[in-house]
Amino acid sequence: MSDCCDRTGYQTVFSDRFARRLARTYCRRGLDRTRRRLVFFLTDRGIQDASVLEIGGGVGEIQVELLSRGARHATNLEISRNYEAEAAALLKQSGMADRVTRRLVDIASTPDDVEPADVVVLHRVVCCYPDYERLLSAAASHAKRLLVFSHPPRNLLTRAILVCENSVHRLRGSDFRAFVHPPAAMIKTAEAQGMSVSYRRRGVSWHVVGLERLSPSI
Numbered sequence: 001m002s003d004c005c006d007r008t009g010y011q012t013v014f015s016d017r018f019a020r021r022l023a024r025t026y027c028r029r030g031l032d033r034t035r036r037r038l039v040f041f042l043t044d045r046g047i048q049d050a051s052v053l054e055i056g057g058g059v060g061e062i063q064v065e066l067l068s069r070g071a072r073h074a075t076n077l078e079i080s081r082n083y084e085a086e087a088a089a090l091l092k093q094s095g096m097a098d099r100v101t102r103r104l105v106d107i108a109s110t111p112d113d114v115e116p117a118d119v120v121v122l123h124r125v126v127c128c129y130p131d132y133e134r135l136l137s138a139a140a141s142h143a144k145r146l147l148v149f150s151h152p153p154r155n156l157l158t159r160a161i162l163v164c165e166n167s168v169h170r171l172r173g174s175d176f177r178a179f180v181h182p183p184a185a186m187i188k189t190a191e192a193q194g195m196s197v198s199y200r201r202r203g204v205s206w207h208v209v210g211l212e213r214l215s216p217s218i
């Protein structure tokens with residue numbers, strides 16, 4: 001898949017309507033608990049002057065928060081094209097447009113197209129991508145210091161929900177599928193890139209895993 005934006009399932013599921021809802025929720029309520037946990041892990045370890053790479057960052061609200069807490073620059077990678085109008089409005093409103101680069105790139109398919117960053121973020125993304133090993137290997141290998149990601153818990157309930165959700169996608173003729181990848185295997189994949197887990201929080205819908213590079217040398 002050379003052009004990540006050919007994937008119609010992603011364009012349909014992560015539509016401009018989805019983007020508007022995300023932006024509206026953030027503008028009304030700020031970050032939710034899971035996003036606050038991701039931001040907490042990073043700010044607690046230090047993000048002063050850091051470069052941020054967010055994979056599947058949607059409208060970019062986590063980036064705005066990290067930039068307002070001292071990060072220098074953020075790059076957002078997306079597969080869906082439908083966030084751009086809302087993301088631009090959010091950046092204009094926060095006065096941060098010149099500190100964010102937005103790109104349509106699938107880092108798992110073309111990792112060499114993406115520069116490493118001090119910190120790498122994936123919120124609610126691994127569950128939307130079939131090959132977690134390629135995605136998390138690419139994410140971790142691009143993290144000079146910190147990597148944080150969220151994933152749904154893997155239990156009977158979430159697996160049952162997923163079967164139903166994917167049946168709906170199939171019935172609608174969409175090629176998009178959601179996944180509940182094995183948490184231990186995801187962590188092992190990131191650790192194989194020289195990172196070590198130093199933060200874990202288990203919420204009802206989302207678990208958060210924070211990792212630090214063992215020797216920050218890349």
Ligand SMILES: C[S@@+](CC[C@H](N)C(=O)[O-])C[C@H]1O[C@@H](n2cnc3c(N)ncnc32)[C@H](O)[C@@H]1O
Pocket residue numbers: 010014022055056057058059077078079080105106107108122123124125128129135
């Ligand atoms: C559920 S949405 C989450 C968006 C945002 N992070 C949030 O929590 O509101 C998942 C997003 O990940 C993106 N995505 C999935 N795999 C990706 C990849 N390999 N590279 C870039 N974006 C990806 C999808 O296009 C989608 O916008």
